[in-house]
Amino acid sequence: MRVKDFIWLSGLLTVISLPLSAAENDWPVYGGDNLHQRHSKLTQINKSNVTGLIEAWEFDTGVNDTFQATPVVQDGVMYVSLPFNDVIALDAATGKQLWRYQHDLDKDYPICCGSANRGVAVSNGMVFTGTIDARLIALDAKTGKKRWDHRVIGENTGISEDASKLEDTELGSVSGTSGAGINMAPMIYQxxxxxxxxxxGYGLHLDAVDSDSPLGTVVGIAGKYGRRGFMAGYDIHTGEQKWQFDTIKSENWEGNFVTKTADGVELPRNITNEKAALQENADAWRYGGASAWSTPVIDPYTGILHFGTGNPSPQMEGSSRPGDNLYSSSLLALxxxxxxxxWHYQQVPHDLxxxxxxxxxxxxxxxIRGQPVPAIGQAGKTGWFYVHDRRNGNFLYKSEAFVPQKNMFSxxxxxxxxxxxxxxxxxxxxxVSVDARRRLVFIPGIHWPVEYKLHQQAASEGKDAVRYSSMSPINTPEKHGLLTAIDLDSGKIVWQVKTENPLIGGVLSTASGLVFTGEGSGELMAFDADSGExxxxxxxxxxxxxxxxxxxIDGKQYIAVAVGGNRLFGFKTGQKIKVWRLP
Incomplete structure (x- = not known):
């Protein structure tokens, strides 16, 4: 019997839930283990003693900006990517700096999406990191010296028009770029x-506010803006590209002009108008968007890679991109x-x-019906946790809504x-984090209403009439966060905790029954995995x-997190890595 045959049999529930043995003491990859469950088997810190946690060490990175990185820990060394793409190696027991790589940022390169980087990959004696100026870099894991440096894209083209037609609108002057960079942590496969x-996924922003901040206004306007996204594989030794998958289809990107999402929700589409606009916009796929935001997870038994894609371009305005806009706003498997x-599953066709x-x-x-099924789950911006058979993408269920929903798809x-x-x-x-033994997934959620508005700008001297839309988050006292535990088998909510601030950052769970997550107010919190207390x-x-x-390390369990806030969400920025342990 082949190994891949064996894992689909009754032993699957035990075999597939176990992290690799090397991961029991370390945090060797972005997702914690090879299933990216962000669940640790460590139990020294538990429900009865967690209140006794003390500071083990603190490291000041010297870079004060949005800090989103997941540290990687291997063999007692912690590797962390910083905002603007410096990388540091620290003694994970003491916080002592072992080396620092200082990134020479290309100041002429158009940066689109802030300074944040979400992590590194460590393998074969090297540390790999992607940069906001679109480079993939390999460093020596012992010294931090650069092994190779590869630009992942050529000239940053894709914009054939600019924002001048929206100068001096009722919203004020606007600007935007379509600079392509890298935020995600890399993954290693062989x-x-x-x-x-x-x-x-091109969008315009008001000049009057920080252009990285959704506390301002995002503007959608028809036109030929942006470029296609992609996921690609590079030789681990040289950095040369081995393959590339474009996240926008060059043929039939319009799809089937569906009027419902794949899970049955009606969409407000005028298919007649879209089809009429198809010929005039036949090359819209060239500007199609679909950023690859999330670090992929690779099934260790099949070698299939799974990741999510961003919205189509131009953002919010769909008249110049008729059709379903495949493969934007989708879960993809390669x-x-x-x-x-x-396979792919498009959560929101023709996303507006x-x-x-x-x-x-x-x-x-x-x-399912007494049979084990290898599954993949993804927590959507829509507020549902989507679950599929990961062998073929078949939709199995979506959870109960883990955030309030109103006027969706309006x-x-x-x-x-x-x-x-x-x-x-x-x-x-x-x-998210998954505790397979408890049969729970823990999701950090956001409740933050937005105003979605249509604007008509009349023609004026030298300018045509233009129609555009805007989306503005409402700074309301009702906005908050929700940490939700959902049953993996039924999709039902088991418990839910409301937090003062929208939850942006991520979750860690442990075998001792604790769930850790952070808040923009400056707290790292631990909750009871069984009750939410x-x-x-x-x-x-x-x-x-x-x-x-x-x-x-040496019998001591540590809890670590980057403490740097989030400029995009208006949370106070900082520059430290903070670590706790028991006395």
Whole structure:
């Protein structure tokens, strides 16, 4: 019997839930283990003693900006990518710096999406990192010296028009770029480094506010803006590209002009108008967007790679991109060795709301009609946790809504339509955690209403009339966060905890029954995995908006997190890595 045959049999529930033995003390990859469950088998810190946590060490990175990285810990060394792409190696027991790589940022390169980087990959004696100026870099894991440096894209083209037609609107002057960069942590598969680009889902922003901040206004206007995204594999030794999968189809990107989502929700589409506009916009796929925001997870038994894609371009305005806009706002599966297409599931065809598939997918197993099924789950910006058979993408179920929902999939209106979840989610880029033994997935959620408004600008001297839309998050006292435990087998909510601030950062769970997540107010919190009861919180001097991790050295268990806030969400930025342990 072949191994791949064996894993689909009754032993699947036990075999597939176990992390690799090397991961029991370390945090060796972005997702914690090879299923990206962000669940640790460590139990020294538990429900009865978590209140006794003390600071083990703190490291000041010297870079004060949005800090989203997941530290990687291997053999007692912690590797962390910083905002603007410096990388540091620290003694994970003491916080002593072992080396630092200082990134020479290309100042002429158009940066689209802020300074944040979400992590590194460590393998074959090297540390791999992607940069906001679209480079994939390999460093020596012992010294931090550069092994190779490869630009992943050529000239940053894709914009054939600019924002001048929207100068001096009722919203003020606007600007935008379509600079493509890298935010995600790479993944390693055999002798290949895999990474994707972001920033291609073109949107315009008001000049009057920080252009990285959704606290301002995002503007959608028809036109030929942006470029296609992609996921690609690179030789681990040289950095040369081995394969590339474009996240927008060059043929039949219009799809089937569906009027419902694949899970049955009606969409407000005028198919007649879209089909009439198809010929005039035959090359719209060239500007199609679909950023690769989330670090992929690779099934260790089949070699299939899974990741989510962003919204189509131009953002929110669909008249110049008729059709379903494949493969935007989708969960995609590729062969990790070749980049060949395996399957996709489009959560939102012809997306007009910025419902990127942003949170990284996670692998686990469920039982359906008495039979074990290898599954993949993804927490959507839409507020549902989607579950599929990961062998073929067959939709199995979506969970109960883990955030409030109102006017979803509604069109903008002249008076303004209040929708939620909106462009922030739902679940944003934050990774979930899965406790397979308890049969629970823990999701950090966001409730933040947005106003979706339609604008008509009359023709004036030298300018044509223009129609555009805007989406503005409402800074309302009702906005909050929700940490939700959902049953993996039924999709039912088991418990839910409301937090003062929208949850952006990520979740860690442990076998001792604790769930850790951070909040923009500056707290790292621990909750009871069985009840949701808050058991502990550790105060910091900036927002805790990165995913926490845990590891063990010399018999001591540590909890670590990057403390740097999130400029995009208005949470106080900082520059430290903070680590706790028991006395």
């Amino acid at each position: 002798d290949t480094v895999i990474i994707g680009i972001t920033g291609v 062969d990790a060795s070749s980049g060949d297409y395996r 709301w910025g419902y990127d598939v942003a949170s990284p997918p996670v692998l686990f197993d469920i039982t 069109l903008p209106s002249a008076e303004g339509t209040i929708i939620y979840p909106g462009v922030m989610g739902g679940a944003n880029w934050s990774p 808050k058991r502990w919180s550790g105060k910091t001097d900036a927002g805790v908006n990165a995913p926490p991790i845990t590891y063990r």
